[in-house]
Amino acid sequence: MDLHILDHRLRVTSISKNGLVHFTHPLIKLIFLRNRTGCKFFSLTETPENYTVVLDEEGFKELQPSEHLQVEGSIWLPLNVVANGNVSSSSQAVGVTKIAKSVIAPLAEQHVSVFMLSTYQTDFILVREKDLAVVVSTLEEEFHIFREVAGESVPLCRQDAHNGLHKNGKEAILPTVHPVLIPQNHFCVMSLDPDTLPSIATTLIDVLFYSNSPKEDAASTPGQELDCVKFFSFSLIDGYISLVMDTEAQRQFPADLLFTSSSGELWRMVRIGGQPLGFDECGIVAQISQPLADSDISAYYISTFSFDHALVSSGAPCWLLRRREFSSDPRHDFASFSVAGDYGRRHVGSGRRTTCSDAQVPEEDIARVTEMLHHQRKDAAAS
Amino acid sequence: MSGSKPDILWSPHHPDRYVICDSELGLYRIGPAGGGGGRSGGETKAGTLPLSEDTAATLLAINSDTPYMKCVAWYPKHEPECLLAVGQANGRVVLTGLGQSHGSSRCKELTGKEFIPKHARQCNTLAWNPHDSRWLAAGLDKHRADFSVLIWDVSRQLSPESTSSAAEKSRVPAAVAADADTAGSAVTKPLYELGQNDACLSLCWLPQDQKLLLAGMHRNLAIFDLRNTSQKTFVNTKAIQGVTVDPHFHDRVASFFEGQVAIWDLRKFEKPVLTLTEQPKPLTKVAWCPTRTGLLATLTRDSNVIRLYDMQHTPTPIGDETEPTIIERSVRPCDSQLGSFAWHPSAQNRMVVVSAANRVMTDFTVFERISLAWSSTASLTWACGRHLYDCTEDGADGGGGGVGVENAIEKDIATKMRQRAQSRYGHDTAQVWRNHLLAGGDDPQLKSLCITYETVYRGPRAEAAGEQTRPSLLWDQGHRQGTTESRRCWSGSERTASAVRYHSEERGLALRLCGWTSRTGVGQEVDAEPFLRSLEQEREWQRAAAVALFNLDIRRAIQLLHNGATTDKGDLNLSVVAMALSGYTDERNSLWREMCSSLRSQLRNPYLLVMFAFLTSEPGAYDGVLYESSVAVRDRVAFACMFLNDTQLPRYMEKLTNELKEAGNLEGMVLTGLTRDGVDLMESYVDRTGDVQTASFCMLKGSPGDVVKDPRVQCWIENYRHLLDAWRFWHKRAEFDIHRGKLDPSSKPLAQVFVSCNFCGKSISYSCSSVPHQGRGFSQYGVSGSPTKSKVTSCPGCRKPLPRCALCLMNMGTPVSSCPGKEAYRLGTGAPLGCGPVWITARIRGC
16 A cells, blocks of 8 residues: 655645635635636535534635634645555455555554545645644554655655654643434535536535525524534545535535436435544544444545544444444434544543434434534533 | 637548547548548539648537537547547546537447546646546546546446435535536546646556556656555656657657657656757647657747657667757648647658647648668668668679679779779789789779789888889989980891980889889899780780880880781781881981871870880880870880980979879879879879778778878778678778788787686786796796797786686796797787687686
8 A cells, every 4th residue: 555645735724604704715716716826735525513614724725814714833744645556455345444444543543633625536635734743753664655746756755754753752642532423414525527627616605605595584493403513525535526415405516417426325424523623633443443443344534624524425324333232222213322433432421412313313312402402512612 | 719729630430530629529521522422523512611622521520518628538449439438627528529420329328427536626737547548547636635647437227326416416506516417427537547746648558568657747747556545656857748658659759848858768767868959939739650669849929830759769879878860850841830639540751730729620641751771782772651762782792793894984983992802902912913904903003003012012122111112202302313324236237227215224223113124124124024924914015015116126026016006806907006006217307207296196096006106206205105095004104214315304204193093093193193292192082983992902001101191092902891880891990900910910800708716816918928027937837938838827916826818827928929839829909709618728728
């Protein structure tokens, strides 16, 4: 396996919901006029909390500093794992699942914080630039590590990496077990021919910037909001477009332009984190990916400014969580559980419970889930 | 519509059909302009598009069934003829027909078939397998969970998987379950899947084997071997777009990245064998010319020129690392910006070009570069396209041995040199003067040169270096004293001649050098008789007469002219001249003198002319003789030595020398000798004639330290050797090298063959010849005595015993060069080594 350290220096930023209006111009420029900006790595993810924008330094220049713009302080480097063809993986599982054991877990052990960004085309593992030496020394046994410089892949010498190597020698903090939320809506991961991007421009703008408008019109109940978490991700990386949207949003796009798998599989989302996760905690991705890897379930994983989101094939979440079976009380339809395993201690939260709101979950549970989530938010607000 | 870039494909089997694809497929037939259907009236037919002055295209069919077309590949088999595979933006590959499909079952069976990848993404490239037309390779963009190179079997019957997947589709949203009607002919299971989570941007099957596929992946070029799909050969590079195999050289592949084209040799795949100069704009298409080897056409975006690279492998003397010669040029088929081009599969250097906008097509033939070559044997060849024109000089070899005078004048110096080399010109060292006969005997300058050498080397100072003996040196200061004047009588008459003759030892020597006398008489008499006889033999009557006259022997002169007139084929005019001569009177105002001065200018022969000029001129003023350029320089110099006084003589000599140097006249060598002046003279001669052969032979005789080391001389010698090599006159060159080695010992090649000791590896012959072995070893075996008995039984380096000859049991390495009576084989002189080891052993040993 090859590990490529890509030639992008990324910033992770967040635009608050209210502040979006100040950034529509640069965002539209970044999405539709990529020749004007020179930005090669751009990802915009809308979550109910905010808009997470991950972009390279060229693109970052476009964003004016503002009170609505939060910027994570470090430079992040994207890593990409490439099967160099000699390994024909028999396993069908892809994405984070595939690299869980080889990349995610070792990095978690070394206390390297990772920011995952899965796209239709591939998975990017973002690590802080300062952690690079640790990353390289951790992974060099498993991988041929290449550093891309001006488009050429240059094999990385060990000496290069070891200079300035300092172990993230933090005392082993027991990873917090984060609650997860599984919203109702189904998601599609799609792609688009960049040439046809102009033809969906209006829809895309509508979905990205005016997503709240129709909802306000429709008298939506809070319960619906909670069931269906607004999640929309658009990324344009090295000329490849990747879109993650729920089936609701997908209906607005012309049917024949977006690409997806011929099986048309749909995905359910598992949101990790009850309160904003921050960037320093390690092992979150590992917490989720490890069990998935154990059970060979393919997944997408998209980190945002506040939370992490894993996308698993519909049907899988419940199964997954059931398999985890933490204190699954046969009398109760919802399981109060924690994702544990090697990286988490078993945690049965009384308040921070999340439910498995799969399609198979009976309707009456939704009220409970809502209730729980309200509770959770209150906790978050209190803290 | 306008966004998609047009492309052109020629039909693999119909040389007059091609397809343009942009947003739709258009099939065109190309034909002569003005309509071939018999109803031509000079006008183009309705519906035809003029492509060039002579050709026009007719639109045969349009197919717009396949939207979002990304790439097209034409089915390589004859039947069905117009079947195209279209790769779409969503990764599907559709087989579609064009024009009237003749209802063949195969065509029906294939048309409309669709191949659907598991995950939709753009199809970048398609390639039909040239060996097995059922195989179609598709290169797609990357997907995190899917392969990017899919090889479809177009003949595959609908598999149960495909039906099940179609059924599966029915429950997915409308976006995915696209067309239910085509679902019946959809194939979803590829034959091979390659290149996991990587993008494939270009593909091409390798002609060597059916199962080798070259793919330009995202970061590397990879060769997939379908016999073992888990293995691939790959090289990391940026140049991964547009991979294409040279149709003439199956190991050569071109690929590009942005503005740069890389040429790969699959046998040495680690790095490109060469990269072409980078273009400022990104390339859009690179294609090898199918009709000409090594011609690569490239097109960049927004450009109206096609750049051609002509890669020819020429043998390079330096080594393997040198890149092949590339001749780069641009052609401009039309004024508008080009969208794409395609080489015609069979017509020579022909291509059709389509403009970037409006689908304007142009039929264009790249004019072949004309290459011109002189052969070393004076014929000229040029090539244009597939035509080779050979131009041999008429009569170059038809002159019957090449001695015809008129023919020879026109002859090229290369032909002459070649013939002269064959006749061993320059190698007659025993009789140097004969060399001009070897050279053909028709060049008076060469003759003069050879005779000069002959006289110099046979002269009294022959032992001194040649340069010492030259007339002009004789008049340096210090040589002037001792000149005596004399007024002699005309022999055979009592009258005293008006001319004053000068004598000195140096003048006598000069006359000898000029060949007028054969030995320097201490006295004042110059015995010209032997010279006159030789001239008589050579039938140079006029010259002989002139020489006789200058020796004041008018009677002999008349006799010579008379002889000339009476011998067979003699010129009767000579008797007339003799009669005129006999009327000579030294009276100043005689009618004879008057008439001679005015009429002599009508004489054709320079010697006759100077005779009368001499007789009619005032004493001491012989310009009429001295500046008659047709008279041989030697004769003029000799004349000057006889009749110019000590002031006039050096001045004349200097003037003449400069004149001859300027003109590059080899006769001037008698004045300059083999000095730097001589080299100057030879330089202008070589500049004028290109005759490096004569120059080499001539200058080799000069002093090694001064003349031969002159860079010009070395240049001539090297050029002559190269010329001999070019003619493949290996033996002549060897002879020349030997000749050169004799005259210039420094040019001898270093020893190339040694006998080395088995034990210590040191050369045996070398060490025993150069280092006198100290002490014991030799004296012990009696080596110190006579050289013929020299024996070495052990290696002088390590003292281990040397192997013995199988024949005579003498030890190897015993020096044999001193063996009397045997032409010993000398190591290192480049003597032939074509004999067996025993022979060598024997020869080395000298037995």
